[in-house]
Amino acid sequence: MRGLTIEQAAEKAEIKLSYFRYLMAQLNGTTMDLRSPPVTGERARRYSPQKLAAWMAAGKPLPSSESAAPSSGTGGSHVVATAHRAENGSGWVMTLQNPSHTVEATSLKRAWEISRVRAAESLGADPESVSIDFQVQYPKKAAVLLGEFQDLAAEARKLQERADQKRLQGLQQLRAAGWRQQEMAFALGLTPQRIQQLLAEG
Secondary structure, eight states: OOOOOHHHHHHTEEEEEHHHHHHHHTTSSSSSSOOOOOOTTOOOOOOHHHHHHHHHTTTTTOOOOHHSTSSSSSTTTEEEEEEEEEETSSEEEEEEEEETTEEESSSSHHHHHHHHHHHHHHHTTOOGGEEEEEOOOOOOOHHHHHHHHHHHHHHHHHHHHHHHHHHHHHHHHHTTTOOOHHHHHHHHHHHHHHHHHHHHHH
């Protein structure tokens, strides 16, 4: 079975993508790595649906060495925050939870940078090891439109998965009918290497 992209895996795990990336950075390369074996020609490793399901069923654990020392090493500390534009429209306000801080700055990026420093000071950690996972509070109309975008994007990903499956089935039928990979590639406007990769994934 073809693996999941990181976006699909995050959605399946019901975890915000930025935080999911943070979690996977701690798991990747360990015995708890959820990724499928690498595929030639594929830029990013995909995630195994079976490993992901098992990880979720186990309560989404992290390696013991990371969880025992969350503020040190490459895993770092994860701080949740919200951000919104100041009422006068001249800057941004970022509110951190655990440690609790409120930061005001002229730009969202600057508010994020200061928040990392403040959180690091409270945690006694290096700012580079602190990850600020912030949720932006949008104006109501923009929030509705962006929410609709996310819903449509999720539908599009599902349709793309179905389309990819149909293409694979079509290629398998052509192979069963005696077509060579070069013939499939020329007919479909793909490279023979891509045809080989698609068939190997199936």
